[in-house]
Amino acid sequence: MGKRRSMGKRRFASFPETMAPPSALSVAKPEVGQFDPPKRLLCGPGPGNAHPRVHAVMALPQVGHMDAAFLRCAEELKSLLRYAWQTENPFTIPVSGTGSAAWEAAVANLTSPGDKHLVLVNGYFGHRHCDMASRYGAEIVRLDKPWGGVYAPEEVDKACAEHKPDLIWVAHAETSTGACQPMEELGAIAKKHGALLVADTVTSIGGIPVLLDEWGVDACYAGGQKCLSCPPGIAPLTLGDRALEKMTARNEKGEKVANWYLDMNMIKAYLVTNDFGTPRVYHHTAPISMAYAFREALKILAEEGLENSWARHRETAEFFWDELTRAGLECHVPYENRLPSLTTVKIPQGVDGGKVVTHLREKFQIEIAGGLGELNGKVWRIGMMGYNSRKENALLVTNALKDALQDQGLAP
Numbered sequence: 001m002g003k004r005r006s007m008g009k010r011r012f013a014s015f016p017e018t019m020a021p022p023s024a025l026s027v028a029k030p031e032v033g034q035f036d037p038p039k040r041l042l043c044g045p046g047p048g049n050a051h052p053r054v055h056a057v058m059a060l061p062q063v064g065h066m067d068a069a070f071l072r073c074a075e076e077l078k079s080l081l082r083y084a085w086q087t088e089n090p091f092t093i094p095v096s097g098t099g100s101a102a103w104e105a106a107v108a109n110l111t112s113p114g115d116k117h118l119v120l121v122n123g124y125f126g127h128r129h130c131d132m133a134s135r136y137g138a139e140i141v142r143l144d145k146p147w148g149g150v151y152a153p154e155e156v157d158k159a160c161a162e163h164k165p166d167l168i169w170v171a172h173a174e175t176s177t178g179a180c181q182p183m184e185e186l187g188a189i190a191k192k193h194g195a196l197l198v199a200d201t202v203t204s205i206g207g208i209p210v211l212l213d214e215w216g217v218d219a220c221y222a223g224g225q226k227c228l229s230c231p232p233g234i235a236p237l238t239l240g241d242r243a244l245e246k247m248t249a250r251n252e253k254g255e256k257v258a259n260w261y262l263d264m265n266m267i268k269a270y271l272v273t274n275d276f277g278t279p280r281v282y283h284h285t286a287p288i289s290m291a292y293a294f295r296e297a298l299k300i301l302a303e304e305g306l307e308n309s310w311a312r313h314r315e316t317a318e319f320f321w322d323e324l325t326r327a328g329l330e331c332h333v334p335y336e337n338r339l340p341s342l343t344t345v346k347i348p349q350g351v352d353g354g355k356v357v358t359h360l361r362e363k364f365q366i367e368i369a370g371g372l373g374e375l376n377g378k379v380w381r382i383g384m385m386g387y388n389s390r391k392e393n394a395l396l397v398t399n400a401l402k403d404a405l406q407d408q409g410l411a412p
C-alpha cells in the first residue's frame, strides 16, 4: 500500500505547464549491465596503467573548483610540475584535457596568423603539428627525416637561417618511432634566430631527463598518462618569459586567441594568480578528480626522485632490449637515440604483426601496438612507462612475444 501511495505521489507531482513531462517517453531506458573492464597490462604507446595510489585519490570527496582547498591542490600540483620539468616558469599549469589539448593551447596562444613554424617532422606527431598549426593560420616549413631519425643542431640552425621561422616545434620523444631528439643546443639556436622553441615532452617527462630551463625551451606540454602514470584527461603546459611576451603582446594588440576554451589570457586569471587572498576568476569547471589524480601521480614521482625514476626507466629498458636480442628480435632505433619509455621492435620477415598484437591481448591481457605511417606493418610499439617500467613486465612481454611467434611457426 505504501509503495502504491509513493508511486501515485510521483505520478501526480505538479509541474508548471511550461515544464510538464510528456505522458510517455519516446526513448526507452536502455538495459546495460555492470561494466567490468578486462584487466590489461598496458604496454603500448600510452596510456600506461595508472598507479594504484592515483586511482585511489580519484575517490576522494569532491570540492568545488573555486574552493580554496582545490586551489591549494592546484598550487601544489603546479610546483610538482616545475620539479618534473625542471623549470622555474611561474606559468606552469594543468590543462583540462589530454596532451593534445595542452599542445593546442601552446599553438593557439603562440601563433599569429601568417607566423612561420619550422616543424621537425620525423614521425606521426610532426604531421599533427603541421595540421594543428595550419588551422591557426601558420605557414608551415617542414624539415623532414625518415621515421626514427633525429636532427643534428646544425641542420636546425641552417633551416632557421634560411626560413627565419617565428616558432620551432620539436618532439623530444617521438612515440610513433621510439626516437629521442637531443635537445641541448636547440634553445640557443632558437634564441639566436628570434624564434620560440616549443617542445613535445609527452613521452619523456618523468621517464628520461627533461631539463626545460637548461635547454632554453620557451613553451612545452606533456601528458599525464605516459611516464607519469595518471589516467588520461589532464595535461601540463608551461610558458616561459619569451612565450608569455608574445602572448601578452598579441593580447594587447587586440588579437584574440582563436580558441575560447584554451585562451591562456583568461585561464591565467583562474590558475596563475598566486595570491590566495585575491578572488580568482571562473573560466571553466576544472576536472577536480583528475587534478587530485595528477597531483598524486606527480607526488609519487617526487617521492621516488626524478633521478631514480630516470634510472629505473633506463634499467628496465636495457633489460628489455637484452631480452629482445636473446629472443632474436631487433630494435628499429639505434641505441644512442633509443627511448627507454617506448621501444619500436622490428617485425621479423614473414610474421603477421597484427596477429601478434591480438595474440598478446587475447591470451595474456597485454596491450602493445603496431606502427604508424612509414612504420606501419614494420614495427611493434612497446611502452614501459612510469608505474609499468619494471623488469617483470619486460620479461612478461618478451615471453608473450616468443609465444606469439611460436604460434606462427617461428621458434626464436
Ligand SMILES: *Cc1c(COP(=O)(O)O)cnc(C)c1O
Residues within 6 Å of the ligand: 046, 098, 099, 100, 101, 125, 171, 173, 174, 175, 176, 200, 202, 203, 223, 232
Ligand atoms: C600521446 C602523445 C601525444 C598526444 O597526447 P594525447 O594525450 O593522446 O592527446 C602527443 N605527443 C606525443 C609525442 C605523444 O606520445
